[in-house]
Amino acid sequence: MATNILAAKIASPYAEALLDLAKSQSSIHAITSDVNNLRELLNSTQTLTDYLNNPIVRIEAKREIIKKTISPQVCEQTSNFLLILADRNRINYLEAITERYLELVYELANIKIVEVTSASEISEEQQQMLIDKLQTMTNAKEIKLLISLDISLMGGFLIKTNSQVIDLTVKGQLKELAKHLDSVLEI
Known part of the structure; x- marks a missing residue:
């Protein structure tokens, strides 16, 4: 938990700086696309993530990996940003930074991220009904659902x-009913 709080505290100014850069250079779409693709790459390539997060690996080596594997796939601003993170030994906070950056972009665009945990699969029709209801409740321009099963x-x-x-x-x-019954039985 403390690590997550620290990561969030460190990530926020970097994410804000990246968003400021994107806005100042009119490249929000390109950088946001890069951030999404970068998150996908890191989630699907655990060895790359482990390498970048490894405190024993020298900064120069991390810079080389970024230049060779990531820079050809992203715009110049994103590449330079990643190199700055490596130089400042903050590349291990990349996941938190990208997450916070996307939150900021979604706030800017009035897009709400909603986590839905369901006991069973939710059909497309049910998802759309839920999105419509949530848009009305939150006045959001768009709703993005993150659905998980439990x-x-x-x-x-x-x-x-x-x-x-x-x-x-x-x-x-059932928990609420149990609480209510407990309070009734105490009387």
Whole structure:
């Protein structure tokens, strides 16, 4: 937990600086695309992630890897940003930085990211109905759903957005019922 707080604290100014750069050079679309592709690359290539995160590997070696493997795939601004992270020994916070950058871009574009945990698969039609309802509730221009399954919920779904949690699960309703029964029995 402390590591996540530290990572978030370190990531925020770097993400803000990257967004400021993107805005000043009218390259938000290109850099955001690079950030998404970079996250995909790091998630699918664990050896690259481990190499960049390894504190024993010299900064020069990390710079070489970035120049040879990542720079040809991204715009110049993104490449330079990654090299600065390597120089400042912050490349190991890249995942947190990219996550925070995307949050900032989504805020700028009025796009909300909503985590939905469901007890069963949610159909396309149900997803669209949920998106429509959430757009009305949040006044967001667009809603991006991150859906995960958890059969322990017994039914229904759990919605998380920012600091708000909406529990529409059978498990949650049973807990509420148990609390209510406990308070009634105490009287």
